[in-house]
Amino acid sequence: MSIEVVNITKSYKNFTALENVNLHIPEGELVALLGPSGSGKTTLLRLIAGLEQAQQGSILFNGEDNTNRDVRERKVGFVFQHYALFRHMNIFDNIAFGLTVRSRKTRPSKEEIREKVHSLLRLVQLEGLAHRYPSQLSGGQRQRVALARALAVEPKFLLLDEPFGALDTKVRQELRRWLRHLHGKLGLTILFVTHDQEEAMELADRVVVMNEGRVEQVGSPEEIYLKPANPFVYSFLGRVNLFRGRIQNGRIKLGEAEFTAEQGVSEGPAIGYMRPHDAEVSLHPPQSAAATAVQAHIERITLLGPLVRLELRRLDTKEVFEAEMGRQRFLELLVEEGDVVYVTLNNLSIYVESELQSVPTPALTPVHVTV
Numbered sequence: 336m337s338i339e340v341v342n343i344t345k346s347y348k349n350f351t352a353l354e355n356v357n358l359h360i361p362e363g364e365l366v367a368l369l370g371p372s373g374s375g376k377t378t379l380l381r382l383i384a385g386l387e388q389a390q391q392g393s394i395l396f397n398g399e400d401n402t403n404r405d406v407r408e409r410k411v412g413f414v415f416q417h418y419a420l421f422r423h424m425n426i427f428d429n430i431a432f433g434l435t436v437r438s439r440k441t442r443p444s445k446e447e448i449r450e451k452v453h454s455l456l457r458l459v460q461l462e463g464l465a466h467r468y469p470s471q472l473s474g475g476q477r478q479r480v481a482l483a484r485a486l487a488v489e490p491k492f493l494l495l496d497e498p499f500g501a502l503d504t505k506v507r508q509e510l511r512r513w514l515r516h517l518h519g520k521l522g523l524t525i526l527f528v529t530h531d532q533e534e535a536m537e538l539a540d541r542v543v544v545m546n547e548g549r550v551e552q553v554g555s556p557e558e559i560y561l562k563p564a565n566p567f568v569y570s571f572l573g574r575v576n577l578f579r580g581r582i583q584n585g586r587i588k589l590g591e592a593e594f595t596a597e598q599g600v601s602e603g604p605a606i607g608y609m610r611p612h613d614a615e616v617s618l619h620p621p622q623s624a625a626a627t628a629v630q631a632h633i634e635r636i637t638l639l640g641p642l643v644r645l646e647l648r649r650l651d652t653k654e655v656f657e658a659e660m661g662r663q664r665f666l667e668l669l670v671e672e673g674d675v676v677y678v679t680l681n682n683l684s685i686y687v688e689s690e691l692q693s694v695p696t697p698a699l700t701p702v703h704v705t706v
């Protein structure tokens with residue numbers, strides 16, 4: 336089932352938790368809502384589930400307006416971070432719960448419920464544990480029971496709020512793989528909240544990046560990493576270097592590094608964003624005539640398994656930034672802490688500070704760089 340969020344605004348007293356949010360989730364997609372704490376992810380999920388009401392806007396399922404439908408009518412599967420299993424019920428009864436509480440008219444027979452629960456136990460790979468109690472399971476197993484319980488009522492889609500948040504890294508990784516597999520098998524639309532970018536990038540078909548109650552960008556993991564829509568997305572996803580400078584007379588000047596600006600670009604203060612792996616380090620000045628390289632002092636070298644990270648300080652602007660490279664490239668370079676190197680600034684994104692808007696980050700407008 337597809338989900339459409341149209342112009343949703345949600346406020347708590349004077350505080351706006353969501354502002355004019357629009358989002359389309361096609362049927363069968365696995366979508367991550369990613370953003371810092373307080374950005375409105377849970378609020379949006381609760382609105383879709385019908386656990387909250389918005390002041391403005393509507394929510395459509397398969398094109399049908401569900402804004403005023405009761406949470407039970409929406410047929411949503413919901414799983415929270417803290418697996419709220421019933422402690423006094425065994426695993427079988429926990430999974431069967433949503434079916435056994437149905438009115439007599441819609442309740443399946445005992446035999447049907449038994450079959451359903453056992454097929455779900457097989458699906459979540461917990462066969463044989465039906466008679467255990469939640470306290471006798473590991474965190475990861477309990478979370479899978481919570482998912483099975485949500486699936487028992489045959490929801491139209493699944494909403495997961497930080498489903499693996501309380502678990503340790505290894506179990507989280509296993510559950511991610513498992514959820515991806517489950518999604519492939521069931522083809523169900525799944526929307527999950529996370530503030531862990533790795534989780535979003537690894538699991539989701541599409542990622543919705545949120546900040547301060549707004550959607551900043553929607554795209555595949557690759558798109559949002561390689562083509563961030565604005566400085567917020569740039570900084571939120573992965574490590575990034577910032578260089579301050581100006582645009583003047585058609586030239587972008589970031590210290591001694593210079594680039595040609597596109598025609599018609601407004602002049603004024605500008606910020607260059609660059610991923611650490613786009614910094615090309617060499618011991619000698621680059622051959623090219625373009626002034627895209629700067630000299631920098633290596634302040635620190637950190638080995639990170641197959642990667643090496645250099646912490647550098649520019650000689651011209653004194654700005655500190657990072658370069659990352661493969662271990663092999665680092666060994667070929669033969670550099671050590673204290674050396675001065677040339678760093679070519681590749682794949683920069685330049686944002687001009689707009690004089691018209693007062694909001695700091697999203698008010699910057701991108702400029703295409705041609706060297």
Ligand SMILES: Nc1ncnc2c1ncn2[C@@H]1O[C@H](COP(=O)(O)OP(=O)(O)OP(=O)(O)O)[C@@H](O)[C@H]1O
Binds near residue numbers: 374375377378379530
């Ligand atoms: N019932 C409420 N009353 C007042 N403010 C609320 C209420 N629920 C949420 N908020 C506020 O709305 C904003 C968005 O909250 P929300 O829980 O959606 O954020 P989130 O992105 O899910 O954060 P986290 O990752 O920390 O769970 C926060 O600033 C929060 O304090």
